[in-house]
Amino acid sequence: MIRDITIGQYFAGDSPLHRCDARMKLALTFAFMIVIFVCGNFFSLGLIALAALALALLSRVPGGMLLRSLRPIVMLVVFTSVLNLLYTTDENTHALLQIPLHFRGWVITVTREGAFTAIFTTVRILCLLLVSSLLTYTTTPSMLTAGLEHLLKPLAKLRVPVAAFAMMMTLALRFVPTLVEETDRIMNAQKSRGSNLETGSLLQRVKAFVPVLVPLFISAFRRAAELANAMESRCYTGTNERTGMKQLRLRARDYIALSAVLLLLGGVVTLNVFFGKIV
Amino acid sequence: MNASVSVELQELCFRYPHGGKDAPHTLEGVTLAVERGSLLAIIGHTGSGKSTLVQHLNALLKPSAGTVLIEGKNIHENKHAIREARFRVGLCFQYPEYQLFEETVEKDIAYGPKNMELPAGEIAARVHRAAGLVGLDAALLPKSPLELSGGEKRRAAVAGVVAMEPQVLVLDEPTAGLDPHGRGQMHAMIRRFRRETGRTVLLISHSMEDVAALADRVLVLDRGHAAMHGTPAQVFARAAELEAMGLSVPPVTRIFRLLREKGVNVPAEVFTVAQAEEAIRGLL
Numbered sequence: 001m002i003r004d005i006t007i008g009q010y011f012a013g014d015s016p017l018h019r020c021d022a023r024m025k026l027a028l029t030f031a032f033m034i035v036i037f038v039c040g041n042f043f044s045l046g047l048i049a050l051a052a053l054a055l056a057l058l059s060r061v062p063g064g065m066l067l068r069s070l071r072p073i074v075m076l077v078v079f080t081s082v083l084n085l086l087y088t089t090d091e092n093t094h095a096l097l098q099i100p101l102h103f104r105g106w107v108i109t110v111t112r113e114g115a116f117t118a119i120f121t122t123v124r125i126l127c128l129l130l131v132s133s134l135l136t137y138t139t140t141p142s143m144l145t146a147g148l149e150h151l152l153k154p155l156a157k158l159r160v161p162v163a164a165f166a167m168m169m170t171l172a173l174r175f176v177p178t179l180v181e182e183t184d185r186i187m188n189a190q191k192s193r194g195s196n197l198e199t200g201s202l203l204q205r206v207k208a209f210v211p212v213l214v215p216l217f218i219s220a221f222r223r224a225a226e227l228a229n230a231m232e233s234r235c236y237t238g239t240n241e242r243t244g245m246k247q248l249r250l251r252a253r254d255y256i257a258l259s260a261v262l263l264l265l266g267g268v269v270t271l272n273v274f275f276g277k278i279v
Numbered sequence: 280m281n282a283s284v285s286v287e288l289q290e291l292c293f294r295y296p297h298g299g300k301d302a303p304h305t306l307e308g309v310t311l312a313v314e315r316g317s318l319l320a321i322i323g324h325t326g327s328g329k330s331t332l333v334q335h336l337n338a339l340l341k342p343s344a345g346t347v348l349i350e351g352k353n354i355h356e357n358k359h360a361i362r363e364a365r366f367r368v369g370l371c372f373q374y375p376e377y378q379l380f381e382e383t384v385e386k387d388i389a390y391g392p393k394n395m396e397l398p399a400g401e402i403a404a405r406v407h408r409a410a411g412l413v414g415l416d417a418a419l420l421p422k423s424p425l426e427l428s429g430g431e432k433r434r435a436a437v438a439g440v441v442a443m444e445p446q447v448l449v450l451d452e453p454t455a456g457l458d459p460h461g462r463g464q465m466h467a468m469i470r471r472f473r474r475e476t477g478r479t480v481l482l483i484s485h486s487m488e489d490v491a492a493l494a495d496r497v498l499v500l501d502r503g504h505a506a507m508h509g510t511p512a513q514v515f516a517r518a519a520e521l522e523a524m525g526l527s528v529p530p531v532t533r534i535f536r537l538l539r540e541k542g543v544n545v546p547a548e549v550f551t552v553a554q555a556e557e558a559i560r561g562l563l
């Protein structure tokens with residue numbers, strides 16, 4: 001069913017990660033991603049993977065949920081791994097395995113370098129995804145938006161409508177479940193009139209979705225107009241002077257988190273220098 | 280099995296997959312037989328599973344246990360049977376006006392019949408018959424659905440289901456959000472549909488007046504159980520139990536019950552305003 005889609009996957013909890021300030025979490029997630037790209041050999045990669053796993057444990061989000069968030073990119077990981085395995089060949093590489101194809105004398109060569117790159121890339125992608133899903137698992141969408149708004153505040157001086165963007169994001173997130181429910185309802189109504197959404201050629205199926213999409217857009221526009229009226233009648237103007245209901249405050253644990261990430265960065269750079277970069 | 284039974288449910292159980300593992304079943308062993316040509320009203324507190332129940336009748340939902348028989352045929356026997364059930368049972372959802380999508384009302388009503396792959400002449404005939412049945416002015420047919428009033432949209436949407444000429448017509452709260460005039464027209468439409476086609480109708484309603492005025496039989500759902508099943512007289516006689524389930528009897532029935540408690544000699548079995556009028560005339 002279409003309800004299976006989860007966006008803004010928050011896992012309610014009270015772990016140290018949950019209690020961190022949203023701004024700090026956003027900034028540190030970004031920093032962590034940079035660290036992942038800085039890392040250049042298996043030692044630093046190992047350190048990063050350990051740190052990511054430690055964060056996952058600290059968040060107390062069930063392992064099953066974390067695995068589920070990794071599932072969408074399995075195909076991507078497999079694809080890049082295969083490419084890396086097969087396409088890293090030149091004079092300086094060491095062949096690990098040769099598979100002759102009985103076709104025009106082609107031979108598939110798996111090299112040691114290819115295997116390294118494949119493993120390296122896979123671990124990197126997994127770490128990236130794990131850290132970013134930890135951010136959304138431990139931060140409510142509204143706190144995320146508030147955090148983002150605060151971080152982008154400086155742009156308001158350049159007349160960028162930061163508050164309006166933040167409001168747009170909040171509203172979009174708020175209406176995702178509503179739209180999913182509505183889609184479900186309209187799909188059921190049209191199925192009851194015999195529309196066939198499951199079988200047929202691609203073109204037929206795209207055409208079968210017109211009776212779902214048209215009512216969906218009509219009601220989305222109607223909802224938008226109603227919401228705009230409701231907001232304007234409560235004097236919403238979209239200026240940058242609005243204050244948030246929940247005030248963000250940096251506490252000791254946020255600075256501890258900051259130091260931990262800085263330490264990680266230091267560790268990774270040291271390991272890079274010490275053992276050399278291979279990627 | 281009885282040849283005059285149109286819809287039969289046997290020990291129907293259902294649980295929404297996202298309710299969690301130990302969430303209670305939304306439907307717990309509902310067994311029911313609806314006689315062909317009769318009107319069954321389904322009543323129940325909000326969240327009691329009425330909409331969930333009727334979505335089983337045209338195979339939108341698959342029961343976790345139990346069977347659904349339409350005209351004696353198990354609708355989950357195979358893929359073909361599912362599709363057949365979609366056309367045999369016309370399901371009209373709550374607020375069906377949101378399903379309109381075509382450029383003209385006429386095309387929208389024709390959507391179901393077109394999916395049935397009927398010949399063009401038959402489709403046109405059905406569209407006009409359905410529009411007549413629901414009381415939709417022929418002048419509205421070439422208009423865009425967006426230009427209709429709320430009540431007209433509702434009737435156009437119902438016509439879209441009626442045009443499939445289903446053996447069983449299921450209406451989920453068709454009078455929700457309508458004014459008294461719109462409700463009267465919806466009642467007239469249901470009566471006309473039954474008179475002219477003789478088909479079975481299932482009606483979900485929160486209005487006990489609607490139920491008393493239209494139903495042959497009443498099914499009371501309470502947290503997924505079939506709590507009562509009988510004629511309106513049998514069901515509305517159990518006022519205390521209904522109230523315990525968050526339901527009520529029609530307002531006139533309550534008035535007449537109070538009158539009897541005060542010692543006025545009026546009949547207890549009064550469910551509609553017409554019956555009340557008659558009873559009072561008898562007193563005078």
Ligand SMILES: Nc1ncnc2c1ncn2[C@@H]1O[C@H](COP(=O)(O)OP(=O)(O)OP(=O)(O)O)[C@@H](O)[C@H]1O
Pocket residue numbers: 295296297298305323324325326327328329330331332
């Ligand atoms: N798509 C769904 N996914 C999960 N749970 C659902 C879904 N639809 C309904 N439910 C739950 O199933 C129960 C029965 O819902 P249902 O819509 O059948 O009630 P109803 O009797 O039609 O109520 P109402 O009178 O308000 O229309 C409710 O507790 C509801 O929360």
Ligand SMILES: [Mg+2]
Pocket residue numbers: 329330331373451
């Ligand atoms: Mg309902």
